[in-house]
Amino acid sequence: MVVNNIVAPEDNKELQVIIRKAISDKEKLLLKENLELNAPVLDEKTVVLDLVNLNKIIELDKDNFTVTVEGGINFLELQTLLAEKGFYFPMDTYASGHASLSYNVLHALPSYSLGEYGNYREYVLGIEAVLFNGDLINIGGKNIKNVSGLDIIGLMIGSQESFGIINNFTLRLLPLPEEKQVVICNFKDIKTAQEAALQLTNKGISPAKLLVVNTSGAQLLENTKITKSPLLIVELEGFKASMQRRVDMLQEIVMPYGAPCLIMTDNTEIKEVWNKFRENQYQLLSKTADLISFSGFYTKLPEMLTELDRELVKHCPAFTIIINSLIGSGMIIPLGKVGSDWHEETSKIMDEYQGKSLDKKSFKEPGMGIVQARLKAAFDPANISFFGGEKV
Amino acid sequence: MNSKQINYLKTIVDPKNICTTKEELLVYEYDATLLKGAPEVIVFPETTEQVSRILTYAFQENIPVTTRGAGTNLSGGTIPDQGGIAFVLTKMNKVLEIDFENRVVVVEPGTINQELQDMLTPHGYYYPPDPASMKACTIGGNVGECSGGPRCLKYGVTRDYILGMEMVLSTGEVVVIGSKQQVNPDPLDIVKFMVGSEGTLGVFTKLFLKIKKVSEAKKTMLCTFDSVKDASRTVANIVREGIVPTTLELMDNLLINCAEDFIGLGLDRTADALLLIEVDGLKEELDGQVEVIKKVCEKNNVKGFKIAQSAKEVDQLWTARRTVIGAVARKRPSYSMQDVTVPRNKLPDIVEEIVNISEKYNLPIGVLAHAGDGNLHPLVLFDERNKEEVEKVHEAEFLICKKALSLGGTLSGEHGIGLLKKPFLDQEFAPEVLNLKRKIMLAFDSKNILNPDKILEVGK
Numbered sequence: 037m038v039v040n041n042i043v044a045p046e047d048n049k050e051l052q053v054i055i056r057k058a059i060s061d062k063e064k065l066l067l068k069e070n071l072e073l074n075a076p077v078l079d080e081k082t083v084v085l086d087l088v089n090l091n092k093i094i095e096l097d098k099d100n101f102t103v104t105v106e107g108g109i110n111f112l113e114l115q116t117l118l119a120e121k122g123f124y125f126p127m128d129t130y131a132s133g134h135a136s137l138s139y140n141v142l143h144a145l146p147s148y149s150l151g152e153y154g155n156y157r158e159y160v161l162g163i164e165a166v167l168f169n170g171d172l173i174n175i176g177g178k179n180i181k182n183v184s185g186l187d188i189i190g191l192m193i194g195s196q197e198s199f200g201i202i203n204n205f206t207l208r209l210l211p212l213p214e215e216k217q218v219v220i221c222n223f224k225d226i227k228t229a230q231e232a233a234l235q236l237t238n239k240g241i242s243p244a245k246l247l248v249v250n251t252s253g254a255q256l257l258e259n260t261k262i263t264k265s266p267l268l269i270v271e272l273e274g275f276k277a278s279m280q281r282r283v284d285m286l287q288e289i290v291m292p293y294g295a296p297c298l299i300m301t302d303n304t305e306i307k308e309v310w311n312k313f314r315e316n317q318y319q320l321l322s323k324t325a326d327l328i329s330f331s332g333f334y335t336k337l338p339e340m341l342t343e344l345d346r347e348l349v350k351h352c353p354a355f356t357i358i359i360n361s362l363i364g365s366g367m368i369i370p371l372g373k374v375g376s377d378w379h380e381e382t383s384k385i386m387d388e389y390q391g392k393s394l395d396k397k398s399f400k401e402p403g404m405g406i407v408q409a410r411l412k413a414a415f416d417p418a419n420i421s422f423f424g425g426e427k428v
Numbered sequence: 429m430n431s432k433q434i435n436y437l438k439t440i441v442d443p444k445n446i447c448t449t450k451e452e453l454l455v456y457e458y459d460a461t462l463l464k465g466a467p468e469v470i471v472f473p474e475t476t477e478q479v480s481r482i483l484t485y486a487f488q489e490n491i492p493v494t495t496r497g498a499g500t501n502l503s504g505g506t507i508p509d510q511g512g513i514a515f516v517l518t519k520m521n522k523v524l525e526i527d528f529e530n531r532v533v534v535v536e537p538g539t540i541n542q543e544l545q546d547m548l549t550p551h552g553y554y555y556p557p558d559p560a561s562m563k564a565c566t567i568g569g570n571v572g573e574c575s576g577g578p579r580c581l582k583y584g585v586t587r588d589y590i591l592g593m594e595m596v597l598s599t600g601e602v603v604v605i606g607s608k609q610q611v612n613p614d615p616l617d618i619v620k621f622m623v624g625s626e627g628t629l630g631v632f633t634k635l636f637l638k639i640k641k642v643s644e645a646k647k648t649m650l651c652t653f654d655s656v657k658d659a660s661r662t663v664a665n666i667v668r669e670g671i672v673p674t675t676l677e678l679m680d681n682l683l684i685n686c687a688e689d690f691i692g693l694g695l696d697r698t699a700d701a702l703l704l705i706e707v708d709g710l711k712e713e714l715d716g717q718v719e720v721i722k723k724v725c726e727k728n729n730v731k732g733f734k735i736a737q738s739a740k741e742v743d744q745l746w747t748a749r750r751t752v753i754g755a756v757a758r759k760r761p762s763y764s765m766q767d768v769t770v771p772r773n774k775l776p777d778i779v780e781e782i783v784n785i786s787e788k789y790n791l792p793i794g795v796l797a798h799a800g801d802g803n804l805h806p807l808v809l810f811d812e813r814n815k816e817e818v819e820k821v822h823e824a825e826f827l828i829c830k831k832a833l834s835l836g837g838t839l840s841g842e843h844g845i846g847l848l849k850k851p852f853l854d855q856e857f858a859p860e861v862l863n864l865k866r867k868i869m870l871a872f873d874s875k876n877i878l879n880p881d882k883i884l885e886v887g888k
Contacts, residue, residue: 099664099773100802122670144615151610154588157620171860178771180801181585181841183574183624184849184856185883186865190587194615211670238529240644240710275717278710331611333530363610364530392607394614404603404618410871414864 042068044086048164048172048203051090055201056170058083059418065168066197066422069139072322073131082422087136090203096121101209102161102178107138107202112314123209126153126244128310130317138202144194146329148245149271151237151362153210156193162206163189167199168416178206191411196423199415213244213273217283218306220257221290221297226250226266226357227342228293233268233361234334235289241282243362245271250345250357252371256316257309261298268295269313271306317369320356326374328382331365332391340389344368347385351375365394429468429512433489437471437513440481445472445519456514459501460561461848462764462812465509467494472519476594476602476633479515483631484600486513492880493598495627497538497566500559501573502765503846505626510880517568520633528553532591532608533637537568544637553639556583559842560750568632574624576842578675578749581800582708583640585842587623594634595622598873608636626844627879629872643708646674647718648736650745651725652699656680656783656795659701660775662728663799666705667772669720676800677704677749680779683756683794683807687748690755695748696732703799704749753807756794760809764821768832769841772802781831782806789820803841804832830855845883853884 045051058065061081068086070076078084087108094104101123105114112132115125129135129145139145141156162176175188192199223229229248236246247269249256254264268290272282283299290297300306321327332340341357348355352374359366368382386393412419438446447453447470457466473479486493492512499506508514521538528551535544541555541562548554558577559565565575571593576585592606606612606619622629653659656678663676679687679702688695695702703725707717718735725733736742756763770778779795782804786793794807806828810817829839829852839849839856854862862884869886870876876886 097771097773098668100771101667102771144617146611154584157617158584158588167864171864173858173861173864175857175861177836177838179769179836179838179841180772181576181580181769181798181803182838183842183844184839185845185853186628186868187574187587187621187624188861188864188868190617190620191868194617196615198616210672211667214670234529238641240641275709275713277716278712281710281712331607331609333609335529365609365611392609394611404605407597407872408618410874411868414867414871 041080041082042084042086044089046089048166051201051203052166052170052172054083054085055166055168055420058420059168059170062418063420064422065420067139067142067201069131069135072134075325076422085201087138087203093117094204096123097178100178102206103209104204104206105137106204108136111135111137111140118209119212122212124212125159125207125209127156127159130314130321132314133311134318137205141193141202141205142195142197146360146365148247148360150360151246152242152244157190159208160189160193160205161208163192163202164204165192165200165202168418168420176206180208198412198421198423215276215279216271216273216303216306217279218300218309219270219272219283219286219297220262221268221295222263222265223268223293223295224265225342226345227338229266229268230338230341230359230361232290232293232295234338236270236286237334237362239285239289241272241285242274243270244273245269246361248359248361252354253356253358256313256356258312258316259309317358320369320371324370326370326378328368328379329365329394330368330386330391331363331394332386332389334364336389336391337364340385340391343385344382347381348378351378351381429491433491434469436485437469437482440485441471441473441478445474446470456499456508456516459496459499459504459506461502461504462762462818463504463507463509463847465507466511467508467514468511470514470516472516474519476596479596479631479633480600480602482513482515483596483598486877487599487875490875491877493877494879495572495631497569498540498564500561500565501569501846502767502843503840504848505573505844505846505879505882507847509847515631518566521566523547524634530608531610531639533639534608535567535635535637537566537571537632537635539567541565541567541570548639552642554642555637555639556589557586560753567635567637571623571632571635572625572627573844574842576798576801576803578677578798580798581676582672582674587620589638590619590623590635591638592619592636593622593632595630595632597630598875598878602633606636610638624844626846626882628869628882629878631878645711645714646706646708647714648742648745649705649718649721650734650736651703651705651730652696652732653701653703654699654729654731656701656779657776658728659703660779660799662703662725662730663775664773665724665728666721667800669724671707671717671720673705673800674708675704675706676798678702678795678797678799679749679752680795682792683752683796686755686759686794687752689758690751691744691748693744693748699731704745752796756807756809759792760811762810762812764808764810764825766804766806766808766825766828767840767843768829768837769801769803770832770835770837772800774835774837775799775802777835778804778831778837782828785824785827789824791817791820791824793824801841802837826852847882850882850884
């Protein structure tokens with residue numbers, strides 16, 4: 037792989053200069069994080085953007101609960117800094133420890149807390165971005181509600197570096213929850229773990245995170261206290277006054293399944309658990325090109341997961357399944373070489389249960405082809421996006 | 429439009445669903461603003477296929493199409509000011525599917541918001557967006573405007589509850605984007621981008637909505653203050669204390685009196701401002717939050733602090749809040765409602781400016797606000813028959829918008845730009861952003877026939 041053209045702009049103007057040069061020199065651009073996660077094949081005309089120098093917190097507005105920050109800041113570092121000051125930015129992804137805020141947002145990486153706290157659009161109130169047409173634009177601000185014309189911020193989120201690079205964000209913050217507990221329960225199979233998860237979502241407990249993993253996924257936690265079996269991982273957060281009842285309600289649900297639970301109340305221990313989980317998931321993802329992301333209906337997930345867990349082993353001896361049960365979406369990460377029928381078999385099972393494979397490739401809505409090509413041309417007329425070119 | 433074109437439309441929809449008389453056209457030339465513009469024909473489609481065939485024809489013939497539901501729009505977005513077709517979707521009003529277990533509902537765009545809520549409530553579910561006009565407004569209109577409502581502070585706006593949609597493009601092509609599942613399969617979220625596009629990018633024919641379980645308990649508080657500034661400061665301080673209420677609504681003295689005249693609840697007519705605050709969640713959580721809110725209120729010189737003691741009392745308070753807009757008719761025959769948003773801590777500044785503007789133009793202006801969101805709805809009261817006064821209303825509203833922008837605010841929090849705020853848009857956005865928006869609109873609608881030149885001038 038040729039990686040001899042990494043540039044790290046010092047400020048927004050410099051980023052604009054780099055992008056304008058790419059337009060005039062017909063170079064392709066992509067963010068550095070892709071080198072680890074997406075293993076792209078680069079040539080000497082590809083410019084790799086490293087936002088490491090754009091990492092400043094510009095303003096923490098305690099009255100309005102907003103933070104204005106440069107996009108190169110490490111996601112996890114930002115969350116830690118905010119938490120120290122009593123603020124909460126609830127998005128939390130497998131790449132939190134490795135990737136910049138810009139990368140996480142531009143790729144709309146799935147947050148573990150997506151179901152309870154919503155998606156990035158609810159938190160990104162303002163942006164400064166350099167579009168791939170060379171314009172530096174400012175949109176939004178500190179306003180929680182804004183419907184002044186079309187939602188360009190929303191369009192940029194998840195655009196996978198096809199439209200431009202967001203280099204500045206104003207984010208909505210929440211008050212730091214009073215208390216946090218993590219409950220990890222061992223189930224005999226993935227079906228019952230997912231059934232319990234579904235019941236939890238209907239109970240009004242409102243977990244911040246609700247994950248189910250298969251036996252192989254239990255290794256993501258590397259915790260000697262946890263038996264290796266399919267797991268239900270629940271993070272509860274909120275007011276102290278209701279915490280005990282939430283835990284009681286949870287235990288009431290898992291009890292009929294005979295699932296033993298480990299309850300963590302210590303914040304340091306909780307932090308370590310998530311650090312391990314994220315880091316291990318990230319490492320797995322960086323080693324595979326055969327990841328399958330999917331979504332399904334809550335009611336069909338238990339059966340669908342059971343069949344995936346049972347049948348896919350014929351095509352890959354070991355794989356990790358992680359489901360964000362709050363939104364019915366997950367990943368299957370192979371731990372070795374997959375057979376030629378890996379993708380086909382997965383699609384077949386998903387079709388049977390009306391599941392959907394979440395293709396990372398953008399611009400694929402049927403019937404939207406011309407619209408999407410025109411959209412792309414509006415933002416990136418010279419087609420300098422490394423990814424955009426392949427997708428239209 | 430000529431008679432040949434109108435006759436062709438009659439081959440697509442039942443002729444009884446086409447109106448062309450002067451009297452009928454008159455009914456569809458306005459919305460909830462002061463603006464007017466008559467269509468040349470009114471069409472009530474009943475199926476996606478009819479929507480598709482009409483748009484195919486309109487595209488071919490370059491006929492403007494202004495889509496609308498109940499016409500409660502507050503930015504002139506549904507005024508057919510370029511003539512053509514008023515495309516009224518109120519006959520596409522079926523709730524097609526309610527799936528409680530998967531928490532998804534499929535509706536046609538003409539479904540009335542309140543009617544959907546009434547179907548969900550007995551099962552312990554609700555659809556969070558709750559605009560004040562919810563008894564009349566349609567879900568399709570809510571999606572077109574990205575409507576909010578009092579519950580937005582904690583639960584978000586319409587954008588956060590749309591999972592997918594069936595929509596017809598300007599060319600007549602039917603597309604389905606998103607899905608009934610909780611995650612959009614495409615990271616590039618065109619579904620959410622459609623929300624708030626004000627009928628300029630496509631016509632929605634089915635909408636997939638996310639619903640939520642009703643919280644176990646809630647507490648509603650009524651707090652009165654001798655100064656709007658104290659009430660505004662209270663709003664910012666409550667959130668700073670770690671509490672995100674479900675609602676945090678503000679009404680000033682003028683509106684308190686309008687509500688009291690109308691509903692007679694015994695509200696304190698002498699108070700300068702009132703806050704209606706609600707918290708929800710598990711029952712154990714609420715007393716602690718109420719206690720903190722009470723302390724914050726006391727710190728900011730609260731005059732009266734009352735917790736609603738019964739469901740009936742809660743209903744009465746919300747009826748007062750939801751009907752106050754209509755209740756102002758007792759003061760003056762006409763009103764114009766603004767919709768600006770400012771950062772929460774700038775509420776006192778904008779309220780002060782509104783008071784100054786009211787005095788300068790000798791126009792009564794009531795302040796109603798989703799204060800927790802910093803979203804204000806100043807209600808300018810006047811007499812539409814007095815042309816001089818109407819001019820003053822326009823000037824006053826321009827100054828309110830200008831002040832909001834100078835405070836780092838935005839022209840619209842939940843009503844959209846439409847025609848009303850189009851002239852101010854270049855004060856909020858740089859030319860390159862407006863150009864980009866223009867290109868995006870043309871990407872969807874190359875002939876600019878869908879709600880043409882709303883939000884901004886697009887051209888062909």
